[in-house]
Amino acid sequence: MSLSLSVNGLEVRSPRGRVLMSLPSLEVPGGALVGIRGPSGAGKSTLLYALAGLLEPVSGSVRWGDTELLAQSAGRRTAFRAANVGMIFQDFLLFEELDAPGNAGVTALFRPRAERAALRARAEAQLARLGLDDAQRSVASFSGGERQRVAIARAMAAQAPVLLADEPTASLDRAAADRLIDDLVALARETGTTLIAVSHDLHLIERMDRVLTISDGALTEDRSVAA
Amino acid sequence: MSDLWYSLPPLLQDLLKLALLLLPGLLVGAIALRGYAPWPLTRAILTRFRWSAVMFVALIAISVGMGIGLLAQERGLRRGTAQAADKFDLVVAAPGSELSVLFAAVYLQPSDMALLSGEVYDEIARNEKVAVAAPLAFGDSYGTSPLIGTTEEFARYLSDDRIEGRMWAEHHETIAGAFVPLGIGDSFEPAHGIGDAAEDHAHEGEGLTVVGRMAPTGTPWDNALLVPVETVWEVHGLANGHAPEREEQIGPPFDPDYFPGTPAIVVHAEELWANYALRSEFTRDSETMAFFPGTVLANLYRVMGDVRQAMSVMALVTQVLVAASVLLGLFILSRLFRRQVALLRALGAPSRFVFAVVWSFGAVLLLAGAALGLLTGLGTAALLSQVVTVRTGILVTAPLGWAEIHFLAGFVSVTLILSLLPAALVLRQPVVDGLRA
Numbered sequence: 242m243s244l245s246l247s248v249n250g251l252e253v254r255s256p257r258g259r260v261l262m263s264l265p266s267l268e269v270p271g272g273a274l275v276g277i278r279g280p281s282g283a284g285k286s287t288l289l290y291a292l293a294g295l296l297e298p299v300s301g302s303v304r305w306g307d308t309e310l311l312a313q314s315a316g317r318r319t320a321f322r323a324a325n326v327g328m329i330f331q332d333f334l335l336f337e338e339l340d341a342p343g344n345a346g347v348t349a350l351f352r353p354r355a356e357r358a359a360l361r362a363r364a365e366a367q368l369a370r371l372g373l374d375d376a377q378r379s380v381a382s383f384s385g386g387e388r389q390r391v392a393i394a395r396a397m398a399a400q401a402p403v404l405l406a407d408e409p410t411a412s413l414d415r416a417a418a419d420r421l422i423d424d425l426v427a428l429a430r431e432t433g434t435t436l437i438a439v440s441h442d443l444h445l446i447e448r449m450d451r452v453l454t455i456s457d458g459a460l461t462e463d464r465s466v467a468a
Numbered sequence: 469m470s471d472l473w474y475s476l477p478p479l480l481q482d483l484l485k486l487a488l489l490l491l492p493g494l495l496v497g498a499i500a501l502r503g504y505a506p507w508p509l510t511r512a513i514l515t516r517f518r519w520s521a522v523m524f525v526a527l528i529a530i531s532v533g534m535g536i537g538l539l540a541q542e543r544g545l546r547r548g549t550a551q552a553a554d555k556f557d558l559v560v561a562a563p564g565s566e567l568s569v570l571f572a573a574v575y576l577q578p579s580d581m582a583l584l585s586g587e588v589y590d591e592i593a594r595n596e597k598v599a600v601a602a603p604l605a606f607g608d609s610y611g612t613s614p615l616i617g618t619t620e621e622f623a624r625y626l627s628d629d630r631i632e633g634r635m636w637a638e639h640h641e642t643i644a645g646a647f648v649p650l651g652i653g654d655s656f657e658p659a660h661g662i663g664d665a666a667e668d669h670a671h672e673g674e675g676l677t678v679v680g681r682m683a684p685t686g687t688p689w690d691n692a693l694l695v696p697v698e699t700v701w702e703v704h705g706l707a708n709g710h711a712p713e714r715e716e717q718i719g720p721p722f723d724p725d726y727f728p729g730t731p732a733i734v735v736h737a738e739e740l741w742a743n744y745a746l747r748s749e750f751t752r753d754s755e756t757m758a759f760f761p762g763t764v765l766a767n768l769y770r771v772m773g774d775v776r777q778a779m780s781v782m783a784l785v786t787q788v789l790v791a792a793s794v795l796l797g798l799f800i801l802s803r804l805f806r807r808q809v810a811l812l813r814a815l816g817a818p819s820r821f822v823f824a825v826v827w828s829f830g831a832v833l834l835l836a837g838a839a840l841g842l843l844t845g846l847g848t849a850a851l852l853s854q855v856v857t858v859r860t861g862i863l864v865t866a867p868l869g870w871a872e873i874h875f876l877a878g879f880v881s882v883t884l885i886l887s888l889l890p891a892a893l894v895l896r897q898p899v900v901d902g903l904r905a
Binding site for chain 1: 503504505506508509511512513516807808811812813814815816817818819898899900903
């Protein structure tokens with residue numbers, strides 16, 4: 242399952258009303274892999290968080306499939322994310338005291354009781370798929386690459402049709418970053434997940450179907466990447 | 469409704485009161501956690517911030533412990549002082565402060581008191597309703613033990629006739645209270661006066677020998693040395709209560725012409741009504757004052773009860789302030805794990821789940837602090853009891869009572885409800901700010 246994205250007249254403002262990000266129009270078909278690049282402070286992460294429905298105040302339209310996200314209440318946006326959006330962060334954001342399965346299956350804790358066992362099983366399967374099947378120890382002892390793979394397993398275990406990644410390789414060395422990119426792209430393609438990744442990492446950007454360049458809060462380039 | 473309540477057995481009343489006090493907190497917990505299992509995350513956050521958590525638990529434990537300890541101690545002190553006065557049915561003294569006489573005669577606290585004459589004593593002793601009429605004589609001591617002159621009859625009555633060794637048979641023999649650091653056969657010279665003002669060599673040549681030891685009574689008399697009242701009078705150069713031809717006599721009857729005076733007479737009648745009659749009979753303006761120590765204590769407790777209520781309110785306010793401080797601390801602490809909270813919300817965790825995680829974090833700290841506070845309170849009460857017993861001779865025990873359990877239950881319930889506040893405030897923090905923190 243995949244979800245397409247349609248953005249129209251999106252504007253994100255600061256609490257004082259200054260426009261931080263403006264995107265007149267953007268169409269992303271379901272299952273596409275999109276990279277967002279640009280200088281630091283350009284508004285890349287802001288766009289990503291706006292697409293996830295995490296930012297206020299915001300105006301315009303962000304439509305995922307048939308769902309107009311910005312028209313939803315905060316509670317419905319949260320429910321939408323739980324069902325449809327996986328997120329990966331630069332510094333992993335794991336619960337250091339939990340083991341890898343505990344972190345990968347953390348969303349099971351707030352899922353309906355009937356879904357919990359299946360989600361945990363998927364989390365363990367994803368960990369195995371990513372080479373972390375014997376990691377029953379606290380993630381505090383993990384390397385950066387291992388941690389980010391746990392974060393990917395967490396995102397994929399939820400079977401979300403959309404994966405939003407914010408600088409997923411920024412905290413990793415080159416070898417670990419390349420392995421992570423391989424895993425991330427392979428998983429997204431296998432499952433038809435729509436992947437939108439903000440990154441400075443050209444190795445990652447080059448593996449996307451399409452690259453958006455953001456500068457000073459505006460889209461300055463939108464190009465497809467040749468296969 | 470109140471009739472129904474008071475018709476219930478006390479134990480059931482206490483259990484119901486406990487349940488009612490805990491109910492709001494339990495309901496809040498049940499509603500906050502319903503349908504979720506936040507414990508793995510709560511445990512993870514507790515582990516991450518364990519030292520801060522330990523500090524909070526200790527703060528709560530000390531606060532709760534002091535509250536419980538003081539409540540238990542106050543009750544123990546009240547019970548101990550009442551028990552200490554148990555053998556003192558009626559006390560007759562010169563008109564003045566009943567409280568001063570009570571402290572002097574029952575609790576052996578030094579006090580300047582006017583003396584009753586031999587005629588008054590004689591009239592009391594001859595009254596047919598009187599079973600025991602014991603004059604008391606104070607003023608001397610040995611170490612920290614006051615020397616009390618009285619009669620054999622009273623010494624036996626006070627100790628329920630449980631005396632190791634034997635009763636005195638001569639003027640310079642004494643029986644010791646249970647905790648006096650002298651053994652049977654030991655001799656000593658009493659000092660004139662008590663405490664720092666005592667003159668050690670004022671009664672040189674007036675040696676006394678311990679011939680018996682009373683069993684513990686749980687009263688300050690356990691630290692006293694009892695001698696024939698004649699002995700106290702003699703060592704002060706006074707007549708000894710008997711005519712010269714009977715000067716070797718010990719105990720009543722006393723000759724009013726040779727009776728130097730006594731600050732207080734302890735009276736015991738076999739019948740309860742007789743005590744009331746005697747009190748009435750010997751309550752005379754400008755001559756004698758008769759009172760029941762129990763009544764004076766009851767009046768004192770009534771005043772203390774008001775103070776106690778005020779103290780209870782103050783203790784409660786203090787607990788609420790402590791709880792508020794702790795909750796403020798919890799809110800500050802929750803800022804430390806705002807990234808985790810933001811992560812959960814970014815991953816789609818419902819607000820109520822995040823709320824349950826933060827609330828259960830606070831609840832664990834509060835419950836742990838309360839449980840530890842209970843133990844601290846028991847320890848505090850035991851320590852204070854020991855100190856009071858050693859300092860006053862009054863046997864004070866302060867076991868855990870329902871008042872303390874209710875106090876604790878109220879504290880737990882109130883703070884569990886109050887801890888909804890930091891949990892709610894955490895939810896108001898912007899998610900993206902948390903993710904970028």
